[in-house]
Amino acid sequence: MITETYPETKVEKTTPAPQPITKLAIICSKGSLDMAHPGLILANAARMSGIDATLFFTFWGLDVITEKKVDHLHVATVGNPSMPIPTMVGGLPGMETLATGMMKKQMEELDIPGVREMLEILHDSGAELYACRMAMDMLKLERKDLIPQVDGVISAMDFFDKAAGAQVLFI
């Protein structure tokens, strides 16, 4: 009888240490107040942590960087499943203004900056802000219609070039 003994092989787990995020690229596609803030706050938190941030505003996200709209973004009271009121009530005249006012007041109490100030902070922090060329054409917007902090009007392919090596977030 042959007895073979096999040396016990010890499988070492070689899970690499998690790498810190070094670059973030955010696609901002929504123009309502409640959807504008998450992208801006996340980009700012990234910059504060030393993470590069590039933002690409497309479709209704362009409202966030349009001079005439940036100070008048609204909270959607219809078609917003998180609204604590029935959709039919949300559709009544004045409801959207009311909800928007409430949200702005709450943010002010917590000392959260408004959208325009967030964009100024982001610009000063070195985050890059870009507008989507195709969406600009669709909405008949020109560079002069945008806030001065915008770094350029670029195509989606340009955006991906600039996002090289980044974690991409779609909002």
Added chain:
Amino acid sequence: MTTLTYEGHQVDVNPEGFLLDSSQWSPAVAEAIAEEVGVAPLTERHWKVITFCREDAARERQSPGLRRIAKLSGVDMKELYQLFPKGPGKLAARVAGLPKPTSCV
């Protein structure tokens, strides 16, 4: 908890390198942390930020967020990023021997 020795001073830090007890901080500790996080040598403008952070934290019982520093310290947002290029939100507090700020702005 880890105990580190900076310039002969013993300080307790959390896993991210923030001091657990801000009273263990001293200017020499700040210089040593600055070296470690790549912002050395500390200039008079850095010290303006650090001094503001420590005074504000003593008053408010929490580390100031970056927007608060930019508004009240006399050093604006752009300059804060020049002074602490690898992330002023964290690094100003870390060099000042304070906890990581909880504010997102």
